[in-house]
Amino acid sequence: MPIRPPIKELNIKTHDKGFYKGFNRIVTITSKVLVTLVVIWILSDIERSGAILDVMKNWSYTNLNSYYTYSVAFYILVCLTVILWPSFGRTKLGSDPNGKPEFSNFSWFSMIFGAGIGIGVLTYSAAEPIWHLANNPDTIMAKEVILSTLSTSGTRLPEGADVFAFYQEQITANTLAPIDGVIIPKTEAALDAAFRYSFLHWGINAWATYCLVGICLAFFCYSRGLPLTMRSALTPLFGKHLEGPLGNIIDISAVIATIFGISQTIGIGLSSFASGLYSITGIAWLVTDPVNPEPTTGALLLSLFVVMCLSIGSALSGVGRGIKWLSNINMVLSFLLLAFFLIFGATMFALEMLGKGIFSYVVNLPAMVITVWDPNTELGAWQTSWSIFYWAWWIAFAPFVGIFLARISKNRTIREFGLIGIVAPSLTLFVWFSFIGGTGINLELSGIAGGKIFESGLTAQLFEIIGFMLDPAMANMMSTMVVILLLTYLVTSADSALLVVNTVNSGGKVKVENSSKHIIIWGVALSSVIAALLLAGGLDAITSAMIIAAIPFSFIIILMAISLLKALILDSMRSREP
Template sequence: MSIRPPLKELNIKTHNKGFYKGFNRSVTVTSKILVTLVVIWILSDIENSGAILEAMKNWSFTNLNSYYTYAVAFYVLVCLAVILIPSFGRTKLGSDPNGKPEFSNFSWFSMIFGAGIGIGVLTYSAAEPLWHLANNPDTIMAKDMIIASLNSNNIPIPQDADVFALYQSEVAANAIPALDGIVVPKTEAALDAAYRYSFFHWGISAWATYSLVGICLAFFCYARNLPLTMRSALAPLFGRSLEGPLGNIIDISAVIATIFGIAQTIGIGLSSFASGLYSLTGMTWLVTDAANPEPTVGALLMSLLVVMCLSMASALSGVGRGVKWLSNINMVLSFLLLAFFLIFGASMFALEMLGKGILSYVIHLPAMLVTVWDPNTELGVWQTSWSVFYWAWWIAFAPFVGMFLARISKNRTIREFGLIGIVAPSLTLFIWFSFIGGTGINLEMSGIANGQIYNSGLTAQLFDIIGLMLSPAMANALSAMVVVLLLTYLVTSADSALLVINMVNAAGKVQVENGQKHIIVWTIALTAVIAALILAGGLDAITSAMMVAAIPFSFIIILMAISLLKALILDNRRAKEEILEINTEQ
């Protein structure tokens, strides 16, 4: 029995005149209304809206930690399957067997990295290993073991006591026996876990989520000739019903997730950008407290205005000009910064951490992907605050990054997409975390920093590391480069997101008659959303909104994965039938 041919036509209704000419009005107008209602709701009652967003985030942390954990594990499994199975991996993301990629490997990788998590790496590569060195699941489990041992030996534990210090003093006094496997915070014993979990959050899990969406979209667009929009990736499951309301709902979910996913990334970038300006200028209005500098609302709003004006200008110039050139500049400046740490940082220590961290990560990855702790325990609180937060962030970011990756990846194979789109950026991030974060750890563990980096805010720690390594003049020069790099990453992420939103609204079309006008409208809308969330509670409010927006799209990605597997399996069966028919005729 022959298999039906795949669906290669999807008629998505677009308007034929006026401002919305070339756009799907149901998707575009509904998305704008929903975004506008969110902004109005927040601004009408800033205090209560912030509290409601916080409650929604806490609910998702408590009730969805298992779902997010297993969903991301599923994304990783499917992504690895389509890359590693030979017949799947050699599938070309294009209909022309002789077609060539549009962008060089360097420009392609630059845009992947810049649009993906370039902003986060500047902030978290310095901060996250330090945070995990002080507190991670290994230290938490060690703390639980110590408390159980102290209780069993009837040794009182004073309120707010340093349990590890108490344990060490009791062991020294022979009051209790030494325990095996105790990982003490901020010591060499905690280094393994610090890097294992840093790599876990920024490695394969993140890039598999992005790449899965990108591979799905590129396959159905370039190999099936369907529109480059989210609904197309579900064609094997829902067929032509995607031309109507069901498809509109899917695309609207993608637009909303993109808005709040990019808001999270820009929010973190704005905080780092403002911290960098304070490090350079010392202007007190930029921070709330000079002793523990956190950006003020005014500093964040000023930074937002600068970033969004530049982003709109870049988006209006298109992918082949503004986005491409900014991405290339990002990569050059990034590697200059990395080269500085390679030469002048704690290089030998960093190389050791890189090797040991990758080995520990690979060994523990299967268990980490499926481990879920009770959210009401200290381990569960850590998991929701770190891992689940990241999974929601990557999912909310996936429609934007996935579609952008699909847009720039025509005529690549699935395996090429996977190897470059998952392995290469993961290894690059591991190097960043090892050399920049490792230098910060080395400064603290050697006593040079004396707690300065530990006690600093997350978005300011990179500037503290630079300040401790260099003279004031040289530190200012390098900090200035970091500020410029942050700005270019912010602009690249925002302008790429604006282009993707336009493509979804325009039923997958890259060039639309009124496209530039809509980019301006969406720039204003995105600016209004981020500004309103900043006023409602800063980064906490942005994170809360992102956590909620990620929920519906996380389910859509699961359906996209099933759809891709179904399409690839049926294609293999069709190919075998064709071979059988040819052999029979001969």
């Protein structure tokens, strides 16, 4: 019995006149109403709404840590399967066998990197290895071993004493023998874990999630001829039912996840941007405390206004102009910054950390991907505040990045898309973390920084590192370049998100005649969401909203993965039919 042909047409209703001409009114209006209601709810009682968001975040951390962990592991498994399986990997994401990619490899990679996690890497490449050097699962387990040993030996830990400091005092006094395998925080022994867990969070887990969504969308759009929107990727499972309410719900979920996912990214970027402005200008009102500078709400809101004005203008110019050129600019500036650390940073130390870190990451990856700790333990608390936070962030960010990657990847093969989209950004990030984070760690371990980098806020640590590397005038110039780079990443991410939201709302159309007004409206809506969340609790409130928004879309990605596998398997079977 012959296999039924695939669905190659999906009729998504769009309005044919007026303000919503070219747009699906149900998806567009419902999404706007939901976002508006969230903003009104937050602003109606800022303190109470912030507290409720925090409770919801803590609930998800406690109850969904296993779900998030195994979901991301599943995304990786499916993504690697479609890339490495010979017939699947050769599949071209386009209907023309002789079709050529729209963008050069450099521009393509620049847009992948810039729209993916370019903002985050500027903040976390400096901060995360430093934070993990002080606290990671290895040091937490070492603390448990020390406490157990002290208890067995009958030695009492003084109330309020630091476990590791007391342990080292006992060794020095010869009242306790050194314990094999114990990792002391902020020492060379903790380096392996510091980079291993940094690579875990920013490596394959992130990019496989993005690329899985991107491959699904590109396959069903360019190989099947379906609209470039989320519902198209589920046609092998739900067929023509996606033309109605079910498809609308899926697209609305994608829009909401995109808005809150990009809010998290922009929120972190704004904090780094404001910290950079303070580092350059020294203007007091930009930070709450000059000793431990954290950006004020006023500084964040001012930065938001500047970024969103520029983003709306760039989005109105389209992918081929504003976004493409901004992506190329920020990629050039990124490499200049990286070259600075390659030449003037702790080069040999960083190269050693890169090699050892990648080896440790690859060896431990299978176990790290599926390990879940009890959220009520210290290990579980670390996992929820770091790993689970990241998995939710990448999932919430996936509809935006996935549609954007699909939009710029026509006529690539699945294998090319996957390998370049996963391996190249991951390796690039590993280099960033090793050279920027490694330089900061080296400054601390050598005693030059004197603990000041450790004590700085997460978004200020890159500027602290630069301050220790250069004299004040040169440090100011380099910090200015970083601030400009942050601005280009912020604008690129925000304007890409606006175009993606418009694409979903228009039923998958890349270009809509009436799109300019809607780009402006969504730009204002995104700005309002971020501003309201900043007022309700700063970055913590944005994180809470993002984690909540990621929950429904995480399930949609699972369905998309199953749908893609079904489609590729059926295509392979059709090719063997007489």
